[in-house]
Amino acid sequence: MTAEKSFHMTPDEFRRCGHAVVDWIADYHARIESFPVLSPAKPGEIRTALPANPPAQGESFDALLKDVERVILPGITHWQSPNFFAYFPCNASGPGILGDLLSSGLGVQGMLWSTSPACTELETHVMDWLVGMLGLPEKFLSSKTGGGVIQDTASSAALCALLAGRERATNYGSNKKGCNGKLVAYASTQTHSSLEKAAMIAGIGVENLRLIEVDEQFAMRPEALAKQVEADKRAGLTPCFVCATVGTTSSNAMDPVDAVGEVCRQHNLWLHVDAAMSGTAMLCPEFRHLQRGVELADSYNFNPHKWMFTNFDCNCFWVADRKALIQTLSILPEYLRNQATESGAVIDYRDWHIQLGRRFRSLKLWFVIRHYGIEGLQHHVREHVRLAQEFAAWVKDDDRFEVAAPAPLNLVCFRHKGGDAVNQAIMDRLNRSGDLYLTHTKLNGKLTLRLSVGQTNTKARHVENAWKRIREEAEKAAAADARRHG
């Protein structure tokens, strides 16, 4: 009998290569500060280094790892560098990475409870834990009327919330007959662009997404929201949904959830609270005042993949009334029918989001929560906030700079007083240097720099060095600008 031909990796090969990959990742993290934070790659450069055609014969795993080092690394922007201060963080951690690896190792597709009961039940359990950990209302618990589900991103969570709000407002009729062009949704001018995308996909239409004005702190004006809702009702339209943001992307502004929630209650509108980044701060009771009124929310989400050490992707989304979400998204074709589902005793998460198939994401979240404990998570969140607040104080003390928006947590928006060109030059020079990575926004029409503290290993020395480098480049940029203007 001849041995059956196989191209697969043997278990022993897997063990050897797996150890090599884990070693590579550990070494990468140990030397991460030696790389330029923002990849210096030019468009097309990485592809040029790749062979034009795929290999006809399989190659050795060692050759693959060598190419990761030679071809891929130069094209990596090092999000896990402690000198990464751009956008919002997307932090990772040892337990998160290993939990994700285990999820791949198990290779589970958890669309139904019966396709891996542990995948569903661990998720439900961890999501219930988080309700308590974040001080969220009890109605979000699976033992009450609500429940939580892990989505890929905050964008998907917003879409699901908007769809549920749309269906509730039309008595589940728009799923059947389509939208009639009369549904209206509300967010602020500072709301994340994912809401605009959700309005497009949900058939609301971007023109029917009202962007409500904000106050001088970039927070939604609830009285402007109320006025707009009333005007839309008078015009015969059907208001259905409001998104309040706890920590806007641009400047970390906090919409007044309590006052916005009151408007929603009066007009029976679905209130979605988007706390994508800042939700993690709610691990610490002293920050929960920033989302006062959250008990009025119909849905809530935050991204552990931003600031809670759980590598991308992981979004936690809760609803107060799971029936509304399930009625919006449930479809049961014959081939998915099974006894557990029919019994009504289980959760089938495929009914809680857009896609059917789903990864075992709760494993990494569970690993992170168990590794750090509430105390460890709170410690690092508080430390990031402390570092950002210290940075804001340095900016305030330097009369060449100004803080451009309130900094309630770990994001500081600031600018050099020399104007847009100087700020652009400071940012470009810093990012080109590779020493750190900063991004910008526009506030009141002015280019504004953002320092976002939240990478897992960012410590005082990194923030101190960032401030030193910012001042160095500011001097050069301001001098060059003065020369240009004679």
Ligand SMILES: Cc1ncc(COP(=O)(O)O)c(C=O)c1O
């Ligand atoms: C407030 C807010 N909402 C939504 C998002 C979108 O996040 P995701 O990439 O998970 O869709 C972001 C991203 O930065 C955000 O800051």
